[in-house]
Amino acid sequence: MNELLDKNLSIVSLFGFVILLTLVEMYFSYAHDKKVYHGRDTWTNVYLMTAAFVINLTMKTGTFFLLDYFYHEYRFFEISNAFLYWTVLILAQDFLYWVLHATGHYVRLFWAMHVTHHSSEYFNLTTGFRSTVFEPLYRVFFYLPLALMGFNAFDILFAYLITQIYGNLVHTQAIGKLHPIIEYILVTPSHHRVHHASNVRYLDKNMGMVLILWDRIFGTFQEEIPGEEIKYGLTSQPEPGAVNIIFHELIALSDDVKKAPGWKNKIKYLFYPPGWSHNGESKTSRSLQKELIDQS
16 A cells, blocks of 8 residues: 555656646746747647546546456466566556557557647647547557556556656657767657657657657657758648547548448548548558658
């Protein structure tokens, strides 16, 4: 019980630290007219964070019991050494987050939910709170392997929250590139600025939460190019309004499925990458990037 209390206090303290940094960044942005923040956009971020928090809270019990059930009934092994236990847990959780995140970019059904996080045309610490509102409904299934590996539910959720806090901190323009060793291993603000860009060469890149090594391994890494202005947001911005931001891509996907000829094309619209179309009217990010390379 004391260990659980200590973990909860640690999480509250870290979130408090993130909020404090956000207020400091906001102050300097307005004081020096950096235009990093915009009132309506910031309030939209807060609204979407609240919506995601409510769904998270609703799903928390089910998430815990599902992880706990698989841990007690089906775990393959256990790691007794505490240092090795937490090292493997953090690494495995971070890798599975990369899989979750990549799925959110390369499978349109999941992109229709993840797109909310990318809809801001501003990039600041509050952008990190513009959550994928419906992700708590399916995120647990990506983390079930951790329970099978012998990690208990409390520790899985704690590790997720810790890495999530780190992921929030890289949503900033206040920090340039860091030491090359750090840039090679960890996700940095520079890497994450690329991730939130709508520039063609930057689409669907740098999807790690803590380690950028996964992107280097799987070919989704892209360095921030000096002198190339970043345009944040989506290639086609939705109409403003929090409800529309949450549902616009789900509605567009539904329309495409209804109009698609044949059940095979309907399924492809659900599970092929965003931008795929049965008649070639729209293009995926990879197609656009190939065209960019061919033109250069």
